[in-house]
Amino acid sequence: MQALLSQYSKWEVDRKMMTTETYVKEHERTSEPPHESNVFETVNTSMTPLVRTHLSEKHYYSSANNNDDNTAQVHIDRQPASLAVEAAVAIIINGIHYAVLMASPHQLEYLAVGFLFSEGLIQHSHELLDWDVTQLTDTASYQPLTQESADLESEDVEAESLEQTLQQLQDYDIYIVELILNQRCHQRIQAQKRQLAGRTGCGMCGITGLAQALPDLSSYAQDNVSNGSNKKSTTPSLDDLLKMRQQVDATQHTHQLTGAVHAAATIHQQQLYLFEDVGRHNALDKLIGWQLRQKVDVDCVLMTSRLSIELVQKSIRGRIPWLVGMSAPTSTAVRVAERYGLGLAGFLRNDRVTYYSGI
Numbered sequence: 001m002q003a004l005l006s007q008y009s010k011w012e013v014d015r016k017m018m019t020t021e022t023y024v025k026e027h028e029r030t031s032e033p034p035h036e037s038n039v040f041e042t043v044n045t046s047m048t049p050l051v052r053t054h055l056s057e058k059h060y061y062s063s064a065n066n067n068d069d070n071t072a073q074v075h076i077d078r079q080p081a082s083l084a085v086e087a088a089v090a091i092i093i094n095g096i097h098y099a100v101l102m103a104s105p106h107q108l109e110y111l112a113v114g115f116l117f118s119e120g121l122i123q124h125s126h127e128l129l130d131w132d133v134t135q136l137t138d139t140a141s142y143q144p145l146t147q148e149s150a151d152l153e154s155e156d157v158e159a160e161s162l163e164q165t166l167q168q169l170q171d172y173d174i175y176i177v178e179l180i181l182n183q184r185c186h187q188r189i190q191a192q193k194r195q196l197a198g199r200t201g202c203g204m205c206g207i208t209g210l211a212q213a214l215p216d217l218s219s220y221a222q223d224n225v226s227n228g229s230n231k232k233s234t235t236p237s238l239d240d241l242l243k244m245r246q247q248v249d250a251t252q253h254t255h256q257l258t259g260a261v262h263a264a265a266t267i268h269q270q271q272l273y274l275f276e277d278v279g280r281h282n283a284l285d286k287l288i289g290w291q292l293r294q295k296v297d298v299d300c301v302l303m304t305s306r307l308s309i310e311l312v313q314k315s316i317r318g319r320i321p322w323l324v325g326m327s328a329p330t331s332t333a334v335r336v337a338e339r340y341g342l343g344l345a346g347f348l349r350n351d352r353v354t355y356y357s358g359i
Helices: 002-018 039-043 108-118 139-151 155-169 183-192 218-226 238-251 253-258 280-294 309-317 331-340
Strands: 020-025 047-061 074-084 087-093 096-103 128-136 173-181 196-198 262-268 271-277 300-303 322-325 343-346 354-357
Touching: 047 253, 074 253, 087 108, 096 108, 108 128, 108 173, 108 280, 108 309, 128 139, 173 183, 218 309, 218 331, 238 262, 238 271, 238 300, 262 280, 271 280, 280 300, 280 309, 309 322, 309 331, 331 343, 331 354
Parallel strands: 087 173, 096 196, 300 322, 322 343
Antiparallel strands: 020 047, 047 074, 087 096, 128 173, 262 271, 262 300, 343 354
16 A cells, blocks of 8 residues: 555656646635635635646648648647646535536636536525535545445455556546535435536536426526516627627636636626636536625626527526527527527627527
8 A cells, every 4th residue: 555655646746747737716716805704715725726738749731831732841849738627526415426527626616506506406505504625636635535435345455446546536636525505405405316427518417307407497487577677678789798708808818828618707797707617517607606605696698608508597597687608509599598588699709799589
């Protein structure tokens, strides 16, 4: 076992020497005012790697070469490349291993709240009683996760099994988000208990049953009507959307470095709030989590991606009046948006936008 620990420590040193990391302090994630008595502020001083620089080799033809010239020389540039960190985020609710999300390891408190809301496990942020985030950084932090499986095996194969598990996990950034919900929410978990492995860009992976994947959202639409909300009657103007896109383009720093993350953004009290993630559904969950935590209403959410049915479902649940994308919506997304009164627009470019519903 000692040899295994030494080998693992050497690998950690080698990895840190091969890559450089860009860190972001958790308390710098947004510019909202601090909350002195909020359980979410417990990890504010932690440092989170969002970007790593890896060596790369670019092969290309010079634009000066004649395309018809079969003797054109391939040029090779060796240079560092900034790549987005994609972490495995394990969600544990009241001791139940509920989901594993592949996400950017930033604003994880918002991701957790938004994810629970999108799953229908909570309706308000106060239903989350406590929480804790742990980053697995060494063999000591991995030990509790591997111990359970090791206990099921004989002593003869325990060391070999542990070594194999550690080797498998070495390629990943892993975070454990442990959540404590109130008793009513715990009953919902028991009724909806399942194992979900969410992969990047595929938020529905692992969902069993069409009823869960294609839920009835009529109660949310009825709530909007009964509350007398008139937000959906106001269509965001092209000028306002173009200004919002300009702010997003200027603020999306991780995407500028890597070209590999999506963003969900909104304007609240004339200030831009932006949430980046390698998964577009995670980015929206972070925004919804922020919305619940801050107890604010938003008029419009801008996504830097296409508009899938899942994003529409999340927006309807979050009572977001308008969802706008820089790319196209799917046909199903438009049909569901029309049914439940969600305003939907896409192809927000430098001089145009296309409205699909809510007009």
